[in-house]
């Protein structure tokens with residue numbers, strides 16, 4: 001029984017390392033899919049600068065406030081899952097900023 005569990009764990013770690021080595025993007029596949037979904041909404045947002053790193057964003061459904069320095073949006077999505085929401089993506093594109101820094 002212990003030998004079976006050791007073999008299974010060894011295979012899991014091997015597969016995980018192999019998958020990680022074959023990745024070609026900065027983010028995981030899961031995160032990339034979320035970013036793609038949010039990109040379409042980001043293109044529909046209107047940006048209104050409030051301050052150098054603070055912006056009001058209107059996505060036609062609601063208005064939010066994005067703070068690039070704090071990496072925060074009032075919709076709380078960016079704060080909770082740590083992946084930029086569509087509002088943050090719209091602001092980053094508007095301000096020519098990257099999320100990777």
Ligand SMILES: [Zn+2]
Pocket residue numbers: 064073074075076077078085086087088
């Ligand atoms: Zn947001």
